[in-house]
Amino acid sequence: MxxxxxxxxxxxxxxxxxxxxxxxxxxxxxxxxxxxxxxxxxxxxxxxxxxxxxxxxxxxxxxxxxxxxxxxxxxxxxxxxxxxxxxxxxAGLPLPEPTGSLDVDLRAIGRTFRASTLAHPRAGALVLTRQLSSTAGLHPIDRVLSILRAAGCQPAEAVHLLRTLLASIIGTLLREVTAGPTFGAVVSEAEAGRRHDLESSGMPALVEAAPYLAHFNHDEEFEYALDFIVTAVTRKAAEGKRTDQTAHPG
Structure with a gap:
């Protein structure tokens, strides 16, 4: 997909x-x-x-x-x-029931999507990137579009926001299930070694950021990415709703 x-x-x-x-x-x-x-x-x-x-x-x-x-x-x-x-x-993704809050609902779907992916991590890349040949796996897409439409997004805007949301969530999950981060490690021994290498690089920006680049936590990274993208999508949806109301008052 x-x-x-x-x-x-x-x-x-x-x-x-x-x-x-x-x-x-x-x-x-x-x-x-x-x-x-x-x-x-x-x-x-x-x-x-x-x-x-x-x-x-x-x-x-x-x-x-x-x-x-x-x-x-x-x-x-x-x-x-x-x-x-x-x-x-x-198709078996246990999607949470909508609450009427765009922010709450998108975060819940993102976390459910991650949990489902991590239940079969070695199938993760397959599930996240495969273009399907039937409608069977599109239930999550329909749910997100429905939530965006209920929040006042027009169909074209809903699709743009959907794709932006998926790009962020899928990218973050692909990194989690297919490889380690570009910088950082999960185990403390590797983290210490990586930090030493970064601090010895002679590149000022890397030296300054070394303690943070050397550390990596999948839960923290996913929540940060989810918060960032859901906040952006929610704000964009609100802007679009205001613009539509201005263009079509009453």
Whole structure:
């Protein structure tokens, strides 16, 4: 789900996507209980253990104890399988009920999105960046747009604010699940070594900021980014509402 392409024309169903191939291959004994949900669950389990790079039709089939060809009755191939994983995680996001406060609701969604991502961190990049082929994973997008519209944003402005919000949250989460920060470390030993290197760099700005650059805490960084972007979005939404009321009084 790339944040710059969240409004697209999509097929209507994740469970039975158009163009699903005709059945091929003979499943192994016992494969009659195979379902799309079981395949997605096995894939998520595999990703949790080995990462996305460990996923193939054969590795998933091996985990389920079936012939790899039998998976094609439910997914078109690896790309379709990875789409299904991203859609499953996004569609299952336990979104909090709106409170009527734009600030409160956006913060709650951001924190819920992070918790869901960290529940399967090795699938994080997949969920955060994949452009989905169905509407199944767009429920969070619809919720944010609905909240922005309820706050008085016009559709075009709501989309701009949505994409800006996603860019910040996704960027912060990608850094958390895929790599360490550009500067800083999580463990104290590495933090001390990094601080020493920065203080010895001879670059004045780095030396001055060394204690802060050397320290990194994912919770603090996420909350700072979330506060910054939600404050900006909330302010922009309020400005847009005032402008619209001025242009269309009464």
């Amino acid at each position: 790339r944040h710059d392409e969240v409004v697209t024309t999509l097929p209507t169903s994740a469970e039975n996507p158009p163009g699903t191939p005709t059945r091929r291959g003979r499943p192994r004994k016992g494969a009659s209980t195979l379902t799309r949900a079981a395949i997605v669950g096995a894939t998520i389990s595999l990703i949790d253990e080995e990462g996305v790079e460990g996923v193939s039709m054969r590795t998933v089939a091996r985990r389920l104890g079936v012939d790899a060809k039998s998976l094609y009755n439910y997914v078109d191939g690896k790309d379709s399988l990875l789409d299904a994983v991203a859609e499953h995680i996004l």
